[in-house]
Amino acid sequence: MEKIKDPSIYRNPVILQSEDLTKYILETAVYPREPEPLKELRELNKDHPWGFIATSPDAAQLMALLLKVLNPRKTIxxxxxxxxxxxxxxxxxxxxxxxxxxxxxxxxxxIGLPAIKKAGVEHKIDFIESAALPILDKLLEDPANEGSFDFAFVDADKENYVNYHERLIKLIKIGGLLVYDNTLWGGRVCWPEEKVPEHFRSGRNAAIEFNKTITNDSRVEFALTSVGDGLNICRRVA
Structure with missing residues (x-):
């Protein structure tokens, strides 16, 4: 093996543009393994004016791996x-x-229901059209629901993430997972507030508050990852 005379040359490697790195990850590791039904739905999202808010495929790939390891039967x-x-x-x-x-x-x-039906998995889904907090509170009215869910995924209004967490932590069993999307808010969580455009500040501040809440929550083990727009992956331990 060649002897490295000056290791310092590796301390500051060239950093690829995030767009280039994301493109590499998607084309190398994600799209070649993406199931056809998901590809079909992703293509549909391209034509939707709000399609960019859908879960990113690289984050979805990590979630798929977590689901396979956990093998949950009851999710939210x-x-x-x-x-x-x-x-x-x-x-x-x-x-x-x-x-x-x-x-x-x-x-x-x-919009996505035809792809879900085509995949043959509609029978697994109980869709409820409602604001989430009233439904979560209703579920908690029945003591049998506490600790009965294996997995939760949240990609909704960021201002309510702390409120969702307080309900979901009671519904998820010990050893179960809670995954929260958009917890880095486009990287703006580390920007000085004055540099954050006004229309992004509410979500950015909510993400910061939520991440701090999770850090201080002894009921969970967690990893705040930079996959997609930031996944905060929590495992309930108490």
């Missing part, structure tokens, strides 16, 4: 949009698995 999703992450979950849980899916907009869900 807060924020569905057209259903990319919902379809992903449905494809990676057992045939008798169930997903409680909550979103305020049925119209967006209906």
């Amino acid at each position: 999703e807060v924020g569905v949009f057209t259903g990319y992450s919902l379809l992903l979950t449905a494809l990676n849980i057992p045939h008798d698995g169930k997903i409680t899916a909550i979103d305020i907009n049925r119209k967006a869900y209906d």
